[in-house]
Amino acid sequence: MTLQLKQLPTECNNKEEIRAQIDIIDREIISMFAKRFEYVSEIVKFKNDPESVIAIDRKNEVIKVRGKWAEELGLDKNTFEKIYTCLIEYNIDKELEILEKRNK
Secondary structure, X not given: OOOXXXXXXXXXXXXXXXHHHHHHHHHHHHHHHXXXXXXXXXXXHXXXXXXXXHOHHHXXXXXXXXXXXXXXXXXXXXXXXXXXXXXXXXXXXXXXXXXXXXXX
């Protein structure tokens, strides 16, 4: 899926046009999270136990780096660290479910 924005922010004439563009962006973001989750689901093939799924050092590093990336783009580091904390915790829960099913 390719982002198909119809207008630049400065070309929007009213809040409905801006909201329509935001909806397009949000759909793309969610699509990318779904694609990311495909990889998360596959990585479980290379993990053998809950500790390797949780991978606390990797989790902390990913959260820190994503916060840095956000900050580099003028966004609030703490907000994006919270977003990625939530995302990664969700993914860990799903990975643990996959691991448990595989090990039955």
